[in-house]
Amino acid sequence: MSEYILEAKGIVKTFPGVRALDGVDLKIRRGETHAIVGENGAGKSTLMLVLTGVHRPDSGSILIDGKPVAFSTPHDAVDRGISIVFQELSLVPSLSVAENIFANRQPTGFLGLIDRKKLNDKAREALALFDLDCIDPSTPVKYLSVANQQVVEILKAISTDPGVLILDEPTSSLTETEAQQLFENIRRLTARGIACIYISHHLKEIFEIAKTVTVLRDGHYVCEAEVKDIDEDYLVSNMVGRKISDIYGTRPDPKSFGKTRFEARGLGRGNDFSGVSFSVRSGEIIGFSGLVGAGRTELARAIFGAEPADSGELFLDGTRVAPSSPGQAIALGIGYLTEDRKTQGLFLDFPIRLNIAANRLREFSRGFFMSEKLIEEGAEKAVRDFRIVTAGTGKSLRALSGGNQQKVLLGAWIGTEPRFLIVDEPTRGVDIGARSEIYGFLRALAAKGTAIMMISSDLTEILGLSDRIIVMKSGKVKGEIDGPKATEEAVIALATGTDEGACD
């Protein structure tokens, strides 16, 4: 028996024009959790696709238990004991928990019909592994919470009895408590001898759950280390290839903040949120924390006039305002950078220059007509100011990385010179290099007098950047904490309050 359940040696994989993997090594021990980190484009996903038989490597070898193997289809990889839980869940929402777990492997009886009793019994057994006896295996998956859907996905992946389970960004749609439960489940799996490959952008999680970590950069293997021997700075520096320290910059002295720029009094709308009051001063960044569904995005959209509030008042520089459409809000000097840049923020098939112009067409026109010259100048300035990496302003947004797309969106909004800017999940899916740049841009914008409201589910980001933190729960403001004094525990305590059960 080899020391390693799975080994990859010198994996090379090229696509037209791109060397996605260039001699990558990976060694996974039995029953350990092994993290793989790297920026977007470092080759993590490609490596996983090679390990699961989706892509065939150009050269290099894969060994399972010391013996070389070659996968020609994803099915081969599953047969050899490699399973993957994808970032996007792959369940059929209308089918039951049991049918999803044993998709295509349902136990059959008389005439080859599915034996429902046996199927449900086996599913119940599987659910018991994670103490989820309370879930009825015949429930359609769509009625489960996202966290429990993920559990079903994991059960589906381990139902083939794999030696290695790959988890790709498993916490991206989970709350803090749910993530803790996931870690507990991962520990149960490794205790049974299953090795887990764990991919995540959240370095903190890696220190919590992984034993070893492999760092990739630009398709290269950089290093492997035991988590206990290293710290976060070490990981970041190796991922980025240069020393990065203090990505959030320094907080300005609160005395430097100006007058109250924006104020909300008793804002409410239906069941989404109610009685929300807060104020932001000129130059201040105020962080909004809370669980998914706490009503933060709904609040932001109401302030921006997308779905106006039905009670309460808004004040901008002391004047009462009531934008009833995004157009009016923009004219007043309110901006909103949406949480989902691909579906709601950007025009992916359009070139950079048209994306930069989208929210201020008037500024880029002369009389009734658009001015291509003004658009081009504005776009070139944005590319320069926001250090957008591109071959030109005519490139379509699809060709850009997540970080650069986000910089385009930020450039468009900062370009409106807002008095009050709401940024919703400003760094979601953005790698660490671009992230530190985005924090710098936000800080610089605030320094010029803009008041900023930052909604984020990333607690380290909230703690690192906010001058003040407002915590919301179930549509209400639960409390306010001074930024520099805030701790993770304090924010979580406010955000969760009394805990709900896991079986919803």
Next chain:
Amino acid sequence: MDFLKRITKQREFVIAVIVLSVIVVMSFVSPVFFSSGNLLALLLGLSIEAVIAVAMTNLMVSGGFDMSVGSIVAFSGAAVAILLTKGVPTGVAVFVGLVIGGAIGLFNGFIISKVGINAFVTTLASLSLFRGLTLILTKGQNISGLPADFKAIGQATFFGIQTPIYIAAILIIAGDITLRRSRFFRQSYYIGGNERAARLSGIAVDRLKVLAYMLTGLFAGLAGIVMTARLGAASMTAGSGLELRVITAVIIGGASLQGGEGSVLGAFLGSLLMALITNALTLLGVDVYWQTFVIGGTLLVAVLIDQLSKNRAAAKKPILTIQPVTAKGGKK
């Protein structure tokens, strides 16, 4: 040089080249082809659909779609003809015809954008509704005996060219410049590109969508009036199948059903290309039944070329620069 490169990448350029090649080849093959008589007949033939294509382009750029234009042509034409035979002055009758077209468009737009019913289903219903109303109104009879001043709208000639050609030319030129360059209509591209993002960028999406349907109805109404004037009679079958020809022309001209792209000039060239092919087949003595088949082939080839060039562009991803990596030790 840069300018030349940009021009050649435009969809309009590709179709213009094809159109020119067809013209050149046909001039050699058929002596009749390049006569002014043939060319004017060709332009007159496409002027009706080209008028509708102007508004349809804006609509399809914004991600919309209208199946009912052929029926609007028939209905507005019949309504105007009935009014005229009842002695209503030409100016009033024409005005009513335009209002009818705009109102039907408004009706479509309202149902689609405010009630939220799919554009295909809504305008498919309108297609039957207004073709049906035309049948009810005309009782299946052609309406002729129209006054001379009305017929002049479709039959008068200036410098040997008929009015419908002038009307189409003016609307195409004005429409192309407006859609291409005006700030107001630029918003259509954003709506078609990503409707939700457009809304959050401050664009009044619903209002513009309703307006796009209304304009399409209005232009179809105008087309119906011009067609009735040209033929000197309203027919219950006027404009049937026209919606498919218009949509085909707009798509050949570079638009897609998803929206966000397309131009009036492209749509006109698309319409011209279809007319040329039909004309060429006739002059070459090919059985008339082949025409529809060839139009279908042209559409398919146009979208295939488009898709293939997009696929090729997508494969041309930037090449990563690979730097040598030196791993340093960790925290001790």
